[in-house]
Amino acid sequence: MTDITDRGYAPERRASALIEALPYINRFRDAIVVIKFGGNAMVDPDLSRTFAEDVVLLRSVGLRPVVVHGGGPQIGRLLGKLDIETEFVDGLRVTDAETLDVARMVLVGKVGRDIVGQINVHGAFAVGLSGEDGGLIRATRRSEALGFVGDVAEVRPAIVESLLNEGLIPVVSTIGADDDGQAYNINADTVAGALAGALGAEKAVYLTDVPGLLADVDDPSSIIARASLDELDALEADGTIAGGMIPKIGACRHAVESGAASAHLLDGRVPHVLLLELFTDAGIGTMITPTHASETGEPA
Numbered sequence: 001m002t003d004i005t006d007r008g009y010a011p012e013r014r015a016s017a018l019i020e021a022l023p024y025i026n027r028f029r030d031a032i033v034v035i036k037f038g039g040n041a042m043v044d045p046d047l048s049r050t051f052a053e054d055v056v057l058l059r060s061v062g063l064r065p066v067v068v069h070g071g072g073p074q075i076g077r078l079l080g081k082l083d084i085e086t087e088f089v090d091g092l093r094v095t096d097a098e099t100l101d102v103a104r105m106v107l108v109g110k111v112g113r114d115i116v117g118q119i120n121v122h123g124a125f126a127v128g129l130s131g132e133d134g135g136l137i138r139a140t141r142r143s144e145a146l147g148f149v150g151d152v153a154e155v156r157p158a159i160v161e162s163l164l165n166e167g168l169i170p171v172v173s174t175i176g177a178d179d180d181g182q183a184y185n186i187n188a189d190t191v192a193g194a195l196a197g198a199l200g201a202e203k204a205v206y207l208t209d210v211p212g213l214l215a216d217v218d219d220p221s222s223i224i225a226r227a228s229l230d231e232l233d234a235l236e237a238d239g240t241i242a243g244g245m246i247p248k249i250g251a252c253r254h255a256v257e258s259g260a261a262s263a264h265l266l267d268g269r270v271p272h273v274l275l276l277e278l279f280t281d282a283g284i285g286t287m288i289t290p291t292h293a294s295e296t297g298e299p300a
Contacts, residue, residue, distance in 0.1 A: 021279035028278065029062035031202035032164065034260070036192035037069045037115065039209040041268030052118035054274040055169060059125060064164045067171045068195060070188030071111040075103050089145055095185050100148040103185045107173040115171050126169045131176035132183060134159030137191065139176030139184040150176050150184025152191060155198035189251035197258020204255035207268030208248055212286035215240060226287045229256060252288040263288040
């Protein structure tokens with residue numbers, strides 16, 4: 001008979017992990033956590049499965065998760081299959097009426113449904129919706145050059161709040177509409193931040209393909225575990241925040257400035273990264289807060 005310790009299941013280690021998680025579970029009970037799901041975590045089947053498990057566990061221990069997702073690579077693949085040419089301006093996809101139809105099909109009809117299905121393997125918890133549903137996201141056109149690419153003008157979170165009050169997990173596709181009913185494709189990071197603010201979320205969590213904010217981009221161990229908005233200003237000024245990190249940190253900043261208590265930049269390539277960040281003493285990514293820990297009285 002094989003000893004369970006031979007399989008890495010040492011009872012004392014598992015018990016220790018549960019005890020470590022307990023104060024965080026108690027602290028965050030009933031808290032809203034908005035999670036932006038993207039990057040490799042979305043396209044890797046194993047990571048998608050563990051993400052769904054994590055979200056269900058959050059709900060099961062009393063948190064109220066909301067999932068926001070994009071789907072740029074998936075949209076690009078379908079456009080290619082349909083022989084629809086894609087033009088980019090400053091890194092953003094020009095979205096004409098035909099491209100918008102594809103984006104809606106992919107985001108609402110494919111990616112969103114896949115996430116809902118993965119979560120609902122564990123129970124009938126998830127409900128898919130888009131920013132068009134219940135007037136959730138009122139959008140405005142970003143520019144004529146980009147076509148139907150939108151920005152968030154207003155979030156009306158009543159439909160999400162209603163689902164949360166029913167114990168459900170909203171899964172939001174980032175299509176919004178203007179007052180005339182015209183749909184727009186909106187950046188998922190932007191939607192996650194705006195929604196987190198409108199809901200007064202305890203946390204806005206961004207799953208990306210980077211470990212977090214690094215003091216030295218060539219040293220993965222140089223992660224900055226926590227930074228205030230003022231500290232972000234200094235890190236931007238000295239060039240620590242540069243290149244592809246600028247929009248990622250910008251999304252975190254936007255969430256906190258919009259009203260979320262904190263924002264977290266996590267490496268979605270790490271299995272169960274949500275649990276490691278939210279329920280362990282050390283955490284695993286970068287946490288952005290309005291003020292420094294010493295000003296809030298919270299532990300750093």
